[in-house]
Amino acid sequence: MNKNRRSFLKTGILAGATLPLVHCSPATSQQNNDDIYEKLDAALARPVLKKELFSKPVIIESCDLLEYQGNYMIRVRSTDGAEGFCVGHNIRMPHLFPIQLLLVNPFFIGKDATQLDQLMQDVTMYQNNYKYQGYAIWIPIATVEMAILDMLGRIAGKSMGELIGDIHHTKIAVYQANDNRGKSAEESVANIQKLQQETGAKAVKFKIGGRRDIPESPVGRSEALIPMMRNTFGDDMVIYADCNGSYQGKEAIRMGKILEANRIDLYEQPVPTDYYEDWIATSAALNIPIASGGGEVSIRNFRWLLGNDAVQMVQQDLYYFGGMVRSMKVARMAETLGYPCTPHISGTGLGYVYMMHFVSSLPNAGPFHEFKGVSNEVPFQCDSSTLTPEDGILHLPKGIGSGVEIDPDFIARHRIMNM
Amino acid sequence: MNKNRRSFLKTGILAGATLPLVHCSPATSQQNNDDIYEKLDAALARPVLKKELFSKPVIIESCDLLEYQGNYMIRVRSTDGAEGFCVGHNIRMPHLFPIQLLLVNPFFIGKDATQLDQLMQDVTMYQNNYKYQGYAIWIPIATVEMAILDMLGRIAGKSMGELIGDIHHTKIAVYQANDNRGKSAEESVANIQKLQQETGAKAVKFKIGGRRDIPESPVGRSEALIPMMRNTFGDDMVIYADCNGSYQGKEAIRMGKILEANRIDLYEQPVPTDYYEDWIATSAALNIPIASGGGEVSIRNFRWLLGNDAVQMVQQDLYYFGGMVRSMKVARMAETLGYPCTPHISGTGLGYVYMMHFVSSLPNAGPFHEFKGVSNEVPFQCDSSTLTPEDGILHLPKGIGSGVEIDPDFIARHRIMNM
Numbered sequence: 001m002n003k004n005r006r007s008f009l010k011t012g013i014l015a016g017a018t019l020p021l022v023h024c025s026p027a028t029s030q031q032n033n034d035d036i037y038e039k040l041d042a043a044l045a046r047p048v049l050k051k052e053l054f055s056k057p058v059i060i061e062s063c064d065l066l067e068y069q070g071n072y073m074i075r076v077r078s079t080d081g082a083e084g085f086c087v088g089h090n091i092r093m094p095h096l097f098p099i100q101l102l103l104v105n106p107f108f109i110g111k112d113a114t115q116l117d118q119l120m121q122d123v124t125m126y127q128n129n130y131k132y133q134g135y136a137i138w139i140p141i142a143t144v145e146m147a148i149l150d151m152l153g154r155i156a157g158k159s160m161g162e163l164i165g166d167i168h169h170t171k172i173a174v175y176q177a178n179d180n181r182g183k184s185a186e187e188s189v190a191n192i193q194k195l196q197q198e199t200g201a202k203a204v205k206f207k208i209g210g211r212r213d214i215p216e217s218p219v220g221r222s223e224a225l226i227p228m229m230r231n232t233f234g235d236d237m238v239i240y241a242d243c244n245g246s247y248q249g250k251e252a253i254r255m256g257k258i259l260e261a262n263r264i265d266l267y268e269q270p271v272p273t274d275y276y277e278d279w280i281a282t283s284a285a286l287n288i289p290i291a292s293g294g295g296e297v298s299i300r301n302f303r304w305l306l307g308n309d310a311v312q313m314v315q316q317d318l319y320y321f322g323g324m325v326r327s328m329k330v331a332r333m334a335e336t337l338g339y340p341c342t343p344h345i346s347g348t349g350l351g352y353v354y355m356m357h358f359v360s361s362l363p364n365a366g367p368f369h370e371f372k373g374v375s376n377e378v379p380f381q382c383d384s385s386t387l388t389p390e391d392g393i394l395h396l397p398k399g400i401g402s403g404v405e406i407d408p409d410f411i412a413r414h415r416i417m418n419m
Numbered sequence: 420m421n422k423n424r425r426s427f428l429k430t431g432i433l434a435g436a437t438l439p440l441v442h443c444s445p446a447t448s449q450q451n452n453d454d455i456y457e458k459l460d461a462a463l464a465r466p467v468l469k470k471e472l473f474s475k476p477v478i479i480e481s482c483d484l485l486e487y488q489g490n491y492m493i494r495v496r497s498t499d500g501a502e503g504f505c506v507g508h509n510i511r512m513p514h515l516f517p518i519q520l521l522l523v524n525p526f527f528i529g530k531d532a533t534q535l536d537q538l539m540q541d542v543t544m545y546q547n548n549y550k551y552q553g554y555a556i557w558i559p560i561a562t563v564e565m566a567i568l569d570m571l572g573r574i575a576g577k578s579m580g581e582l583i584g585d586i587h588h589t590k591i592a593v594y595q596a597n598d599n600r601g602k603s604a605e606e607s608v609a610n611i612q613k614l615q616q617e618t619g620a621k622a623v624k625f626k627i628g629g630r631r632d633i634p635e636s637p638v639g640r641s642e643a644l645i646p647m648m649r650n651t652f653g654d655d656m657v658i659y660a661d662c663n664g665s666y667q668g669k670e671a672i673r674m675g676k677i678l679e680a681n682r683i684d685l686y687e688q689p690v691p692t693d694y695y696e697d698w699i700a701t702s703a704a705l706n707i708p709i710a711s712g713g714g715e716v717s718i719r720n721f722r723w724l725l726g727n728d729a730v731q732m733v734q735q736d737l738y739y740f741g742g743m744v745r746s747m748k749v750a751r752m753a754e755t756l757g758y759p760c761t762p763h764i765s766g767t768g769l770g771y772v773y774m775m776h777f778v779s780s781l782p783n784a785g786p787f788h789e790f791k792g793v794s795n796e797v798p799f800q801c802d803s804s805t806l807t808p809e810d811g812i813l814h815l816p817k818g819i820g821s822g823v824e825i826d827p828d829f830i831a832r833h834r835i836m837n838m
Contacts, residue, residue: 094838095517099555102514121632130631131714133693134553136518212549213540274552274717276695295550298693419513 036307036337043332044299048164048325049116053156057112058082063105063144065097066414071349071377072097073406073414074105074147078113084151085406086143087349087378089319092135093143100140101419103127113148120145120325134297138322145323146354146402153401160354160402164328165361170396172359174371174389175203175240177345181210182217185224189232196233200392203238203368204229205268208255209246212272216246223258230262238265238368245272245295252278256286266313269293276301279310291315294344297322302330306337313366317344318354327358335364342366349378352394353387353402360396369394379407455726455756462751463718467583467744468535472575476531477501482524482563484516485833490768490796491516492825492833493524493566497532503570504825505562506768506797508738511554512562519559520838522546532567539564539744553716557741564742565773565821572820579773579821583747584780589815591778593790593808594622594659596764600629601636604643608651615652618808622657622787623648624687627674628665631691635665642677649681657684657787664691664714671697675705685732688712695720698729710734713763716741721749725756732785736763737773746777754783761785768797771813772806772821779815788813798826 059079065088066073072088093100107126111119120141124130129137149160161167176196180188188206196204206229208222216222229239241264247255252270259267267288271278273295283290292305294317305311314334316327331341341362345355352371359365374388382405384398397403478498484507485492491507512519526545530538539560543549548556568579580586595615599607607625615623625648627641635641648658660683666674671689678686686707690697692714702709711724713736724730733753735746750760760781764774771790778784793807801824803817816822 095521095551098514098517125631125633128630130691132514132554134555134716135551136553136555211547212544214544272549272719274719276720276723297553300691300693301695304695 033307037303039336040303040307040333043336044303044329046332047117048328049114049152050163051114053158053163054114054152058114058152058155060108060111060113060148063108063147065100065105065417066411067097067417068410068414070094071414072143073411074100074143075411076108076113076144076147076151078151078155082151082155084147084149084154084401085411086145086147086150086354086402087351087406088143089139089346089351090348090377092139092319092346096136096140097417098419099132099136100143101417103129103132103137104140104144108144108148113152116145116148116152117325120323135320138297138326139319142319142321142323145325146318149324150401157400159360159396159398159400160324160357161360161396164324164358165363167360167396168363169360169365172356172365172394172396173203173368173392174199174201174394175205175238175368176201177205177370177372179207181207181221183221184218185221185228188221188225189228192229193232199371199389201368201371201389202392203240203265204233205240205242205266205370207242207244209243211244211246214246222255226258226262226264230264235263240264240266240268240368242268242293243270244293245269245275247271248275248278249281252282253285256282256288256290260286260288264288266291268315269295273297276304276310279305280308283310283312289313291342294320294346299326299329303333306333306339312339314339314341315344316341317346318358319346319351320344324354324358328361331362331364335362338364340364340366342369345370345372349375350380350402350404351375353382353397353404356394356396357402379410380404381407452726456722458755459722459726459752462755463722463748465751466536467747468533468571469582470533472577472582473533473571477533477571477574479527479530479532479567482527482566484519484524484836485830486516486836487829487833489513490833491562492830493519493562494830495527495532495563495566495570497570497574501570501574503566503568503573503820504830505564505566505569505773505821506770506825507562508558508765508770509767509796511558511738511765515555515559516836517838518551518555519562520836522548522551522556523559523563527563527567532571535564535567535571536744539742554739557716557745558738561738561740561742564744565737568743569820576819578779578815578817578819579743579776580779580815583743583777584782586779586815587782588779588784591775591784591813591815592622592787592811593618593620593813594624594657594787595620596624596789596791598626600626600640602640603637604640604647607640607644608647611648612651618790619811620787620790620808621811622659622684623652624659624661624685624789626661626663628662630663630665633665641674645677645681645683649683654682659683659685659687659787661687661712662689663712664688664694666690667694667697668700671701672704675701675707675709679705679707683707685710687734688714692716695723695729698724699727702729702731708732710761713739713765718745718748722752725752725758731758733758733760734763735760736765737777738765738770739763743773743777747780750781750783754781757783759783759785761788764789764791768794769799769821769823770794772801772816772823775813775815776821798829799823800826 210216289312291313629635708731710732
């Protein structure tokens with residue numbers, strides 16, 4: 001089975017989508033590069049929220065951060081009494097609630113939610129928020145944005161995905177994520193196999209390297225693990241390798257060649273996020289598709305990575321990247337070049353539900369999407385989906401907004417945070 | 420008077436320093452580029468803290484964030500009873516205190532302060548802090564780092580500057596910073612002239628553009644203001660223009676040519692921080708020196724900007740960039756190429772005092788340094804300097820650590836913050 005980058009592209013899109021089979025060569029001339037950027041800029045310029053679904057403005061009356069026993073939620077309410085919720089990033093919100101309360105929520109009061117694309121631009125200039133570019137500002141912005149989309153969906157009678165695109169997928173195949181760093185190659189494979197059998201996933205991801213400059217443990221784990229993964233799961237399993245930026249320069253290329261020799265299907269985050277020249281050099285030297293993971297926080301840098309063919313899959317994270325509007329812009333840039341999008345999940349609360357809605361609207365959704373397990377932090381009802389993989393497939397919740405109803409008694413126990 | 424980039428370099432270093440008169444051309448071959456990176460990496464590898472000043476470890480026993488009426492301070496104490504303080508970034512600490520308390524301070528407890536270079540590396544991996552790269556993590560880290568340097572200075576009987584370099588400068592010439600956006604060209608010039616006359620500064624900076632994508636106000640202000648600045652202040656005044664990333668692409672080049680035509684001495688932050696290709700294109704098209712302001716948060720990206728001759732002055736901010744050790748590494752990279760360092764001041768509290776110590780230790784200090792006014796937030800005593808420009812010159816405080824003694828009664832009024 002020849003799994004080169006082109007065959008990845010051919011087979012590498014969720015069923016139902018059609019994408020041209022192209023592989024962008026690295027720009028060989030300024031003219032070529034300018035042409036690519038022109039396409040990417042056109043993709044960036046396209047509106048995301050379907051404003052035409054709304055016949056009148058939806059004015060945001062309140063935007064509150066709620067907290068109860070470590071669960072955070074944003075609740076937005078319109079002047080007409082509509083309401084939307086987004087469960088927060090509960091691991092990171094304890095670090096970020098002052099930014100949420102002081103720099104993000106106040107901006108949205110009195111704004112027209114149907115102008116969401118523009119609000120996503122303007123909030124970066126409010127209080128010079130752009131200076132905080134990074135997870136610290138994007139997570140709070142994303143949390144409000146997805147609450148607004150939940151509210152707008154309930155007003156328009158549409159799912160979050162329908163607000164930002166057409167529905168291309170209702171069945172979402174997952175890959176089984178895991179972290180077995182620190183364990184031997186043998187134990188890692190056994191753990192991954194057990195998880196994969198539980199979910200029936202047709203794709204798995206495994207971690208190599210030590211994470212950034214942490215030495216690998218045990219020594220030599222990655223080089224033993226890579227062939228063991230392919231031998232254990234066989235040629236029909238799609239296997240992704242995630243490095244969390246463990247390599248630099250020639251070492252990133254050397255490890256990539258080992259992955260290629262074992263027909264691994266994806267090389268995720270080979271080098272640290274801001275090692276831009278290393279991204280290009282690694283991509284130029286290899287045939288295996290390379291993905292930028294959840295570390296990238298800049299639309300401009302995704303444009304650069306794509307414009308220079310340094311990545312062949314985009315994996316922006318809905319929270320870390322500032323919500324669905326911004327994430328859709330990156331997915332569309334990738335689509336322009338014939339490349340798939342597989343969003344990263346930083347995943348607490350209902351993160352995987354929001355991921356499913358986002359993926360449902362992607363014409364260029366990747367073939368398999370991240371699954372880190374079902375959340376039990378937030379009690380909710382969802383009649384249209386178990387939200388649990390069945391034979392490796394998650395079923396998109398139907399209904400409006402997020403498609404799930406958070407238990408009203410649970411909501412009522414939250415306090416409104418203030419500073 | 421021909422003020423081209425080369426003459427800037429010749430005259431552009433604080434008195435007493437000698438630097439080769441070179442102008443790096445943009446790398447024309449991979450080999451050339453590799454050679455430059457080899458030099459930059461050698462500069463990065465040099466130790467910063469002079470460990471040899473300490474005969475035994477200095478173990479950090481406590482690292483506390485103190486607060487009183489909006490004034491924040493980090494206090495570090497050693498197991499031997501030594502103490503150091505750093506006044507916080509009081510505009511931003513209300514957003515960042517949870518990151519300070521949860522993700523930064525705990526790392527330092529029990530660590531040996533004399534291993535500061537290594538600690539600055541390791542704190543980025545603690546709790547995966549590197550994921551927050553940006554002001555949000557660097558400001559808290561910087562605040563602890565400068566408190567540690569204050570403490571180490573008191574132990575070794577050295578100033579903060581003496582801990583990280585040799586003292587090259589005790590007289591620091593300032594330029595008068597200001598922000599007159601929104602005012603007419605005429606009113607802007609009058610305001611800047613008044614400020615300049617108060618401090619006797621021999622250099623001034625003025626702001627052009629609207630800041631990022633904010634439209635300029637009044638319309639046409641910059642194009643009127645640029646020649647007016649030169650005509651008003653004459654050819655002997657050094658004049659810097661700061662854009663706060665207002666331009667992109669060809670517009671950045673067009674504005675640069677207007678600056679050149681009026682013999683303006685520096686073009687600061689012409690394009691947004693993460694518009695890396697625009698930095699290169701702007702630099703390649705112009706002769707005026709270009710400086711990266713306080714927006715850049717990545718050592719790797721400064722290496723790239725310098726390695727590709729996209730900047731000819733570095734302006735990292737002690738708080739925004741994570742403290743003196745990291746800032747010194749960037750200054751040394753610039754020094755390697757014959758370029759000056761003029762730190763940005765994000766300036767509250769004692770920021771300008773820390774800036775003076777940092778500048779004192781730079782062989783490649785720029786000719787004029789930012790001055791935004793004396794702080795009155797923190798009552799302190801400094802017998803060795805007025806800390807006020809006299810005929811445009813600030814005098815470096817003598818003494819140990821920061822060289823200033825914060826009023827003990829004021830310190831005593833602070834509470835220790837906890838979460």
